[in-house]
Amino acid sequence: MQKMVKEKVWHLKEGNPVLQHIISRELGISPLLARLLVNRGVLTAEDARFFLQGNINQMGNPYLLPDMHRAVELILTAIEKRKNILVYGDYDADGVTATALMVQVLRRLGARVDYYIPHRLVEGYGLHEEAVHWARQSGVDLLITVDCGISAKKEVEAALGAGGPEIIITDHHQVPEEIPPAAAVINPLRKESLYPFRDLAGVGVALKLAQALLEAAGEGETAWHDYLDLACVGTVADIVPLLGENRLLVKYGLPKLAATSNPGFQALMQASGVKAEKIGVREIGFALAPRLNAAGRMGNSRMAVELLLSRDPGEAEKLAAQLDRENRERQQVESRVLAEALGMLDALGRDRDPVVVLASSGWHPGVIGIVASRLVDMLYRPVLLVSLDEGLGKGSGRSIPGFHLYRALFHCREHLLSFGGHEGAAGFTLPADRVDGLRQALNDYAAVALSPDLLQPRLEIDALVSLEDMTCELVTELDGLGPHGHGNPEPLLACSGAAVINCREVGRDGRHLKLLLQEKGVVRDGIGFDLAGHLENLSPGEAVELAFVPSLERWNGDVRVQLEIKDLRRNGRWEGVQKPGLAPDQAGEDNLINQLTGTLKTIYKKPSFFWPEFIQRILAVSEQEGPACPGQIPGIPGFQQPFLQVACHAEEPARSLQLPLELPFQVKDLREQPSRPSRLARLADVRQRLLVVVSSAHRAVELAMFLRRACYRSGRRVAFCHPWLSSQQREKLCQLFAGGEINVLLTTPVLALDLAGSGAENLVIYNLPYHREEWEILLAVALVEKIRSLWLLFGKEDMREACFYLAALAPDRDPLARLYSILSQTSSGSNALARGRREVDSEDNFSRWLAGLLRRNGCPWAQDFTVALGLKVFFELGLVKWRSEKSGWPVIMCPAGGRKLSLSASPTYCRLHQLKKEALSWQEYVLKAPLRDIITGCQPQRVIARF
Helix, strand or coil: CCCCCCCCEEEEECCCHHHHHHHHHHHCCCHHHHHHHHHCCCCCHHHHHHHHHCCHHHCCCHHHCCCHHHHHHHHHHHHHCCCEEEEECCCCHHHHHHHHHHHHHHHHCCCEEEEECCCCCCCCCCCCHHHHHHHHHCCCCEEEEECCCCCCHHHHHHHHHHCCCEEEEECCCCCCCCCCCCCEEECCCCCCCCCCCCCCCHHHHHHHHHHHHHHHCCCCCCHHHHHHHHHHHHHHHCCCCCCHHHHHHHHHHHHHHHCCCCHHHHHHHHHHCCCHHHCCHHHHHHHHHHHHHHHHHHCCCHHHHHHHHCCCHHHHHHHHHHHHHHHHHHHHHHHHHHHHHHHHHHHHCCCCCCCEEEEECCCCCCCHHHHHHHHHHHHCCCEEEEEEECCEEEEEEECCCCCCHHHHHHHCHHHCCEEEECCCEEEEEEEHHHHHHHHHHHHHHHHHHCCHHHHCCEEEECEECCHHHCCHHHHHHHHHHCCCECCECCCCEEEEEEEEEEEEEECHHHCEEEEEEEECCEEEEEEECCCHHHHHHCCCCCEEEEEEEEEEEEECCEEEEEEEEEEEECCCCEEEEECCCCCHHHCCCCHHHHHHHHHHCCCCCCHHHHCCHHHHHHHHHHHCCHHHCCCCCCCCCCCCHHHHHHHHHCCCCCEEEECCCCCCCEEEECCCCCCHHHHHHHHHCCCCCEEEECCCHHHHHHHHHHHHHHCHHHCCCEEECCCCCCHHHHHHHHHHHHCCCCCEEEECHHHHHHHCCCCCCEEEECCCCCCHHHHHHHHHHHHHHCCCEEEECCCHHHHHHHHHHHHHHCCCHHHHHHHHHHHHHHHHCCCHHHHHHHHCCCHHHHHHHHHHHHHHCCCCCCCHHHHHHHHHHHHHCCCEEECCCCCCCCEEECCCCCCCCCHHHCHHHHHHHHHHHHHHHHHHHHHHCCHHHHHHCCCCCEEEECC
């Protein structure tokens, strides 16, 4: 039976230009790569840097997971006292790898340990009371679940009532309202969890427990790396999003798997025909995982665990061969069920129902989920299959985007005995005589919930590009997005108007399509797997639209770009774009927030939009110093007033705010926490007003957009307030925040003063304050606001950024000498630099052009203001004069004439370097000092705030 292919609707994801520009500028990556990151939900420069540059040791501290301390203490005590430990797992590949991992770690630590996997067909998923009773009768003292147990409240209560065994639960599934009363419950989805990443697979949670155990037992900080091969396979097999820490586990686990010393994995790769040097996500998903799953689907998963625990290559080879046979049997059974289901559909009429519900007494319950998934691919509609046995039906369903299967079953629950699942997949049981009723009820529900356009398959396009954009360098950069998988697909790009030079069939049976394409003089090769059917509609010279994944083809030492074509057409339907920067149900935002977003279109590409507020304030003071400055410091025309106001505050009398002996607010120390944006999202996703202070305008914008997406389900209203907004906009934001119409407001230190008294209940200092003066401002805000909690989220990364901008603000002797040399060469008129003067038509361009030359000459931190401040130093030393004309080349060189000049003769140089010294000293102190000392500073019970 051939697969029915429906024409796909091409859907272009619209990027967020502001976030893309911020990420591209901050990381120095191409705008296309930044767009692809935003499309994958990576919305901040911090998260983008972690995505592209993060390493395995940057994963979160395991003790941020709830009950981790208790679990480690219980397990190590049990090992020390020679108690019997049982690891209780699940029958899928995630549960099997998690079981093998935990058993291996416990054996390494000298534990007396065994394991238990419930029989899929006899017992079903989860922790069972009968199994716990068996464990107690067998002398088990401590039972540790992996990949299951979070819903086993009744079973744990029964164990407590019967006197054991003691139970530790590790799981990653949705947490019910009441968790089991186990000795420890480790799950990143618990409300109490401080762990920065919530989407770990079951094996990932087991690995975090293993990390904590091994470190506590003195095995070393990296001993847990020995189990990355198991974590990698289980993570891929469980189809969790390959983002965040899951992506790291797979990225670092793949080379570990390729070089594995585990006889079980070696035998499994050999049995499945997988070459170690070519191991990737696809090989795990389509070769290794199905064989590990096969035993559980057809009966008992114990064989898969034995394989992974085996130390004997001969035994491992036999077990792998048996799993391979089980997998072939599973494929045969699956093919038979698929054929029968298709026959039933042909008899009924394939297009009869928008939701397909089929049942048979001859179907193996272990394969109906896979068959349902294959039918969804063929029919592009939700499919539920039911295996009937002795009056009872066990069902499994798969859905399409836009139709929430769990909600549909909940709506039809009167026909069911039990059900569970999520948006895309679900399992259920029902009386055999209720199948027809379930079919009718689901289709009645679908008549309202499943619109006809949802039954049209869509192709999600990341970006429209030109073939000339597809260079080897760009494709190599895009490779940094891998490894790819669920939640992190390969970049799917589209090109419109490429001309077909020639096309032909290739491959076995001529199933594939080989193309040579040209656009704007650029020629690229394309290959379309299973697309030979398009050949009869193509002719040389014809312009087509292409949807493709770019890759690099290497042949005989030559490297060139190849396009893997996913779809092509002449002129097809494009669906309306979406705005990934906004949550879908925030379309009705009030006019003010829309105005704020619109304001960004005119300012977000200005370099000064990225400068930290502390730097802006220093520049504002410099602008006020009058004619001694050779021209104005490039500031922020039209938006200077807030910075000038703060500069004037320094001239006003200081007012003391006394800190009582007991702080009036709690201080939450989260310095040096990983994944700060995720941690902030946790704080923002509560029903309290939250004021978040960041270092610069662009940081306020990117984090606000990130939080608006992260918190949209809870209805939290998030906005940003920075000095680039008009005074009317800022005043309105203050009113909305004070009135509770905005729940989370991100702002900068200067404007935090204006917000003092607005009733914020929590204050978050997200970025490290540059100087003690900024710190005092924020403490004053905390006192005036009478906040409940002060959260400190800053870390060393902030200091690295501060060093960058402070180097630009107070350049040392060497960069100043380079700037003077460049000025001398450009003024002489005798070289290429001098000829570049013709490009300069304004003072702003003059500073920007010279800053670019400095960056190319070993000063990567140089900014426009670096040039302006350097010129001011030269002016004070008598080395330059400023032309009175308003156009043309603005500088006249004044040779030193043999005079010995000291930079200390420049007041600007001395002032800025003293300021840099103070700032760096303060930052180093505030990163390391105890909390109480940070709050009180050098003058206990006293903080100075200028208003």
